[in-house]
Amino acid sequence: MSADPRDEIVQHLPALRAFSLSLTRNGAVADDMVQDTLVKAWSKIASFEPGTNMRAWLFTILRNTYYSNRRKAGREVSDAEGVFTESLSEKPAHDGRLQLADFRRAFVKLTDEQREALILVGAQGFSYEDAAETCGVAVGTIKSRVNRARARLTELLHLDDDDNLEMTDQATMAVVTGTSPSAR
Amino acid sequence: MGHTRSKDKESEVIDENLKRVYQDMLDEKVPDRFLDLIAQLKSQDETPTEGEPK
Numbered sequence: 001m002s003a004d005p006r007d008e009i010v011q012h013l014p015a016l017r018a019f020s021l022s023l024t025r026n027g028a029v030a031d032d033m034v035q036d037t038l039v040k041a042w043s044k045i046a047s048f049e050p051g052t053n054m055r056a057w058l059f060t061i062l063r064n065t066y067y068s069n070r071r072k073a074g075r076e077v078s079d080a081e082g083v084f085t086e087s088l089s090e091k092p093a094h095d096g097r098l099q100l101a102d103f104r105r106a107f108v109k110l111t112d113e114q115r116e117a118l119i120l121v122g123a124q125g126f127s128y129e130d131a132a133e134t135c136g137v138a139v140g141t142i143k144s145r146v147n148r149a150r151a152r153l154t155e156l157l158h159l160d161d162d163d164n165l166e167m168t169d170q171a172t173m174a175v176v177t178g179t180s181p182s183a184r
Numbered sequence: 185m186g187h188t189r190s191k192d193k194e195s196e197v198i199d200e201n202l203k204r205v206y207q208d209m210l211d212e213k214v215p216d217r218f219l220d221l222i223a224q225l226k227s228q229d230e231t232p233t234e235g236e237p238k
Contacts (some may be wrong), residue, residue, distance in 0.1 A: 013218055018209035035221060042225045054198035069205040100208075105192075122199045150198050177206045 004047050005054065009038065012055050015124065021058055022119045023066055025108050037062040056126065057133045063116060063135065071114070104154035110149050117145035 020108075040061050048057050076143065107115065113135075119140065120131040128146075130136040133137040154160055 010219070010222055013211075013214045014210045014212070017212065017214065018206055021209055022206070031215070034218060037219055038218065039225070100201065100205060104205060107202075107205065118202065118205065123202045151197055153198050154194045157198075159197060160190075 004045075005050055007060070008054055009041060012058050015055055016058055016062060017118060019124065020062055020066075022123075023112060023116055030089050033062055034065055050084070053130060055124075056130050058133050059120070060136070067112075081093060084154050102157065103153075106153050109156060110152055114145050114149035114152065116142060117142050118149040140179055 013034075016034055017030065020037075021027065024030045024033060024099045037058060041058055044061070046073045048054065110118070116135060117131060120126040121128060121133060126134065128139050128142050135142065
């Protein structure tokens, strides 16, 4: 009678790939991680508590696999200047808008732990509590990683320069409201 | 105007860009290899085999 919780896994594939790419910054490595995660999730499904956050559960498997590989390699599996920044299509930039390419270049310079925390909280919309559980650390640790990640990006992108912020802010508002500053 | 407000604004700009980058990744088509893998895992469950998988 009870549905197999594994039937839900497929719904999380896009998020799992996005998270994996954010963490590894390398398309090939990212997809290998996703593959490992799927196989593990399939066999470990008994450890998933129905009714809890399956996406967080899958992310946990993926990140544990990644960090365990990293430990074995003894370094960050890095492809800093590479695939992450190139594999994605570029959107046209309007005057003054913070260019996504610039943002990506800054983003890949964060530490793995900072990227992970920022993606979970800032992009994926996890609560600090869910992010902390996913990463197996205290809530305070996640908060400080997110803060440090934001501070580092601010520095790399020179957002603390008032003029820059004014301009990007306008462009950001344009994105949010769906109006283009150059059109009309 | 104050420092706090500009810090909020910095976070806003960062999160906005972060979401755009993340959304681009979410919008990517999931490669067939993952759907195939899931189908394969599923069929292994249904017909347990003695021999080596695949």
